[in-house]
Structures are given as structure tokens and as C-alpha cells.
Amino acid sequence: MLKKTSTDIHTVKAPADYFTGNAWLDVLVRNENIVCNVAKVTFEPSARNHWHTHPGGQVLIATEGKGYVQKKGEPIQLLLPGDVVTILPGEEHWHGAAPDSLFTHIAIQIVTEKGDIAWLNAVTDEDYNSYK
Amino acid sequence: MLKKTSTDIHTVKAPADYFTGNAWLDVLVRNENIVCNVAKVTFEPSARNHWHTHPGGQVLIATEGKGYVQKKGEPIQLLLPGDVVTILPGEEHWHGAAPDSLFTHIAIQIVTEKGDIAWLNAVTDEDYNSYK
Numbered sequence: 001m002l003k004k005t006s007t008d009i010h011t012v013k014a015p016a017d018y019f020t021g022n023a024w025l026d027v028l029v030r031n032e033n034i035v036c037n038v039a040k041v042t043f044e045p046s047a048r049n050h051w052h053t054h055p056g057g058q059v060l061i062a063t064e065g066k067g068y069v070q071k072k073g074e075p076i077q078l079l080l081p082g083d084v085v086t087i088l089p090g091e092e093h094w095h096g097a098a099p100d101s102l103f104t105h106i107a108i109q110i111v112t113e114k115g116d117i118a119w120l121n122a123v124t125d126e127d128y129n130s131y132k
Numbered sequence: 133m134l135k136k137t138s139t140d141i142h143t144v145k146a147p148a149d150y151f152t153g154n155a156w157l158d159v160l161v162r163n164e165n166i167v168c169n170v171a172k173v174t175f176e177p178s179a180r181n182h183w184h185t186h187p188g189g190q191v192l193i194a195t196e197g198k199g200y201v202q203k204k205g206e207p208i209q210l211l212l213p214g215d216v217v218t219i220l221p222g223e224e225h226w227h228g229a230a231p232d233s234l235f236t237h238i239a240i241q242i243v244t245e246k247g248d249i250a251w252l253n254a255v256t257d258e259d260y261n262s263y264k
Contacts, residue, residue, distance in 0.1 A: 001201070001203040001206070001217060001218070001219050001220065001223055001225060002217070002218045003201070003209055003211075003215060003216070003217045004215065004216045004217075004218075005212070005214065005215050006214045006215075009214075009216070028191075028193065028216045029191050029216060029218050031218050031220075033189065033220045033221065034188070034189035034191070034218060034220060034221070034242060035167070035188065035189075035242055036168055036191065036240060036242060038191055038193070038216070038240065056166070056167065057165065057166035057167075059160075059161050059166070059168065059170055059240075061160065061170070061238065069133070069135070071133040074133070077135055079135075080137070082137065082138045082141075083135060083136065083137050083138075084135070084136045084141070084160045084161060084170070085133060085134070085135045085136075086133070086134045086136075086161050086163050086166060087133050088133065088163075088165045088166060089165065089166070091133055093133060106193065106238070108168060108170065108191075108240055110166060110167055110168060
């Protein structure tokens, strides 16, 4: 059993290779003895990650602000605190903040022999601005 | 992709067979296509679950109040909001609220072919009151 408090958790900038705009990561769980990785992610307004898939799926729990999530081929959905999104293995999607709000979520990724994430292209402004 | 908002989530009482005192469960994720179950659990003061193990392990994210967690053979540890506990597969443990506080955590269980939880005995008052 491993307990981490806030003094054990160190915020890092999300990698620019996979994000548009600034986002911040707190790694909460990354342990070879359990098959889920858990992080808290805070996106600055308009920031979002690239299109991607998770070989084992992902769960997002929105905790603060207003965010967006989009599955390929479907409209953007708004995320508010308390909303929970289950993304199934292989579903292409992205997530990030609304244009006028910081957005924080907890992200849980299932780790498989293919890893926990496969990055694809950046989200275009046209796609990002398509929320109605 | 499945999005749930608070209107889709229904609080239920935790089963008395596995809990001492009152606790309340919001099931956030339970989906046969992803190998983690996620719930929010709120314990009334002094309430706790029974000793148990998780065949695939568990992650607890403390969100409100003051709580306790104990691994068999080790002292009780205090949990405060923001604390994260990684419980490895097979580690016998329990968790619950401190005597003078409600306590809420998010609980993530990995689902295996042996299920996601194996319940054992109730936590005695002697064990519960051993926190220093």
C-alpha cells in the first residue's frame, strides 16, 4: 500500500507534442503492480489534447470548470464538475477546456500490453470551435 | 463513449453485510467493456468497510473530510482531501471515516477474472480505535 499526499505530488507541464495550449499534469498513480494510471489534468482556457485512443479505455471525472470532450464523428459534449465519461478501448477522441474556463479532470487509463495511450493528430481550430 | 451527469447517478446505501455504520455509494463506472469499476463513497463518522482484498488492486482518492485506511499488520493512516492511496492486488485492508468527520473518496477497482473485491471480517472497535 502506498499513500501519497500533496507534498509527494509534483505538477508538470503537459507535453507540447500532444497538447494544443497549456495543460498541467499531476501524476497520482503510475505503478507497475496495478494496471491503471491515474492523473489530474488542468487545461488552461482553449487548451486541449490531440486526438488519441486508449487500448484499454479511459475514465474521466470532471472536477472543476467547464470542459469539452469529443468522440470522432460525434458532436462536442460539454463537461461540468461531477460528470463522468467512460471511453471504451480504441475510441478516437480528445478533451480539453472550454474557451472561457479552466478545466480540471481526473483521468484513469487502463494499462495493456499495448500501453495506455496512442496519440494521433492535433485537433484543428475548426473542430474545436464546432461546439454548439 | 458514455457520459453521465449527476442526473444519471443515483446514490444507494452501502450494503450492511460489508460495512459497519452507514455509508453511501454513487456508482460512476461499471461497464463490461472496461476493466475498472469506479464509485464515489461517503462514510458517516466512524463508519468503515470490512477487511477486504482486491484481486486487481485499488486506488482511493480522498476528496472530502477525514478518513482512515489500514493495511493488515500496519498502523491506521489518516486520509485528507487530495491524498491518493494505491492498494496492490491481494493486500488486506479497510477504509472509512474518522470518528468526528464525514469522509468521501473516489474508489477505483481493477476488474479481473476473480472479480474486483473479496470481503473478509468486520473491523473490530479495538482495531478502529487504534489510531494514534
